[in-house]
Amino acid sequence: MEKTNIIKRIVDAGLKKTKYRVNIIDLLEKADNLLSANDIHSILLKENTKVDLSTVYRTLDKLTKNNIINRIELEKENKSLYEYNRKKHHHFMICKNCNKIETIYECPLSEYEEKIQADSNFLITGHKIEFYGYCKDCQKKLKIN
Numbered sequence: 001m002e003k004t005n006i007i008k009r010i011v012d013a014g015l016k017k018t019k020y021r022v023n024i025i026d027l028l029e030k031a032d033n034l035l036s037a038n039d040i041h042s043i044l045l046k047e048n049t050k051v052d053l054s055t056v057y058r059t060l061d062k063l064t065k066n067n068i069i070n071r072i073e074l075e076k077e078n079k080s081l082y083e084y085n086r087k088k089h090h091h092f093m094i095c096k097n098c099n100k101i102e103t104i105y106e107c108p109l110s111e112y113e114e115k116i117q118a119d120s121n122f123l124i125t126g127h128k129i130e131f132y133g134y135c136k137d138c139q140k141k142l143k144i145n
């Protein structure tokens with residue numbers, strides 16, 4: 001993504017454009033996988049962006065709260081991973097053995113949301129679901145099934 005588009009996304013969210021915000025969004029947008037704060041920190045250092053881990057955490061927090069990036073909690077590892085928010089609704093399947101994360105873009109829940117909303121008068125603006133289990137490779141390795 002063009003740097004100008006990244007900056008637009010930051011400014012549109014009402015945030016100030018800082019070097020760290022731009023760099024972190026940029027690298028998450030280019031990443032093929034979800035990244036942890038530590039991953040992001042070491043990539044920034046490799047790119048000669050001097051930054052401490054706590055600043056990375058603070059920046060990730062701010063960008064998550066403003067929906068520019070998404071945070072995914074890995075319950076087993078007690079760690080979080082981040083992805084760029086492409087504004088395309090999706091869910092994750094997380095392997096409990098190797099932590100591989102697969103993305104599913106199919107979601108059957110909009111009808112259910114409408115029903116809950118009608119029943120409860122609660123205005124639903126979204127949902128988050130993560131599926132846990134074992135990926136194909138781990139099923140073989142662990143001899144499950």
Ligand SMILES: [Zn+2]
Nearest residue numbers: 095098135138
């Ligand atoms: Zn696995």
Ligand SMILES: [Zn+2]
Nearest residue numbers: 090091107109
């Ligand atoms: Zn969904």
